[in-house]
Amino acid sequence: MSTVLFASVVRVRDGLPLSASTDYEQDKGLQESKKYLKNLSKKLSQFPDRCMLKAGQYNINFTSSLGVSYMMVCTESYPNVLAFCFLDELQREFIVSYDTKRINSAVRPYSFIEFDNFIQKTKQRYNSPRSLSTKINLADMQTEIKLRPPYQLTAADVGTVNGFSHPSPTKYKGIAPNQMLEPVTLAGIVSCVLSLLCGGLNLIRGVHAIESILQNEDEDFNYVIAFFLGTAACLYQCYLFVYCTVWRNFKSFLAFALICLSNMYLYELRNVWQILFHVTVGAFITLQVKLRQPQGKAPDYNV
Template sequence: MSMIFFASVIRVRDGLPLSASTDHEQNVSVQETKKYLKALSRKLEQLPDRCTLKRGPHSVNFISSLGVSYMMLCSESYPNVLAFCFLDELQKEFITTYEMSRINTAVRPYSFIEFDSFIQKTKQRYNNPRSLSTRMNLADMQTEIRLRPPYQVSLQELGLENGHRKNPEYKGIVPHQRLEPLTLTGIVSFLLSLLCAGLNLIRGVHAIESLLQNDGEDYSCVIAFFLGTAACVYQCYLFAYSTSWRNMKSFLAFGLICLCNMYLHELRHLWQLLFHVTVGAFSTLQIRLRQPESKSPDYNV
């Protein structure tokens, strides 16, 4: 029997499920095929905007647009033109119902679960093609599919072999997690850290020039300036990327900034010292506040 079993809406950049149909299909084969949607959701950024995956008696089709992917699971005999018209309707309704800012900043899975009501109504219509009145749209989609057929995804592209995920090689390094969205104060702290790094670098270069002109001068101040530069740049790196022991590293970088400015107290005014230390403390706080995005256990579809 040709029909649509399941549909979902996924954010492309990280595979976060935004909405999905809530019906519970008891067919074991359908439940097994649903697992392929998880593998696909992890690869959306690497795949074309219109794809099909054939798996036994079922097909998985999806389209992606504006950073959102619309996926559906149907029987293999379900007409392609109806499948992609169904996905096209989901896409048009979703992008007109929800603002992109909400979609891009969503953190919790299924933040738009209320969209399921539209998915269900549309699914019922497309499971009874005689009730469809969009004959013109069907003809347009048929022409589009003929001119640009959907890309056929293979199991190997998903890292699957004979329907099972291949064991990834152990690399000893945990991949970077996505950090929470940038804030205005975070951007300000990043720019101020870069400014402090630039000031330390300029003073360090001038200190080297002074050493070359006056033999016997103490070169330790040059080291202090360059260590301060490195600490500020490293704080910028910690703010931008997620690494292991990130908070501890930020405190160590701040400690190095304080030590360097204590050593250079004779070469700087009090206000200059306060500025560098305050920026270091401010950047450390922003690193602490910008944590990796949390993922719920049901993060994938």
């Protein structure tokens, strides 16, 4: 029998469950699928905004938008178009019911447990397809799925399940950058401008260092390398702030570490205030990269 068995609403940035349907099923396979779903919820920001995973005789489908992901477990025979129509309906209602500020400030699991009532009612409707014919437009969703099919995940993409580690996915290098980032803040713009300024200062000093070497062979060429490495790190920080890439936070931290190391090497050519300025700007933009999280594709409900 084709049915929706479980559904939940999860915050993308940290995997915090916001609401979920009541689960009466004790089937071992379903419980195993829910473990996959739980592990997926912890790394949603790494995945495209519409995905599906085959877990035994069950399918896990999810769609993410505006920092929230809508996830479900259904039988493998349940039509994909109905599954994503179901998730789309949950998404529409949740966006209307709760504002972004309240969602972002939630600290306890299942802070929106009252939404469970809507999930249950919608699940019942979608488990009785005859009642759906006049209430949803399957043609629109079918067209959208053909144009932008859900990404097929594998068990290895989930990570650790039941204590066993799977290889980390590397296939998202071409996908993650297409994800949208949260809107730019004033602090983020300031951090980018300052980082570009630091990169420019490093570049100018590097060019002058090259001229000095050409005039005086006793000059240390390592200073030139340090200046240009600092320039590259500052520019790369700006790139990470603007674009969504795999391991953004880790790359940004490495760039910050490179800024610190290059300035430590240049301590003889710079005073304490100059070094402090470069390091502070590097720390500032690293923080802004971390704060600007990926988000799902915004729904075009009014188009």
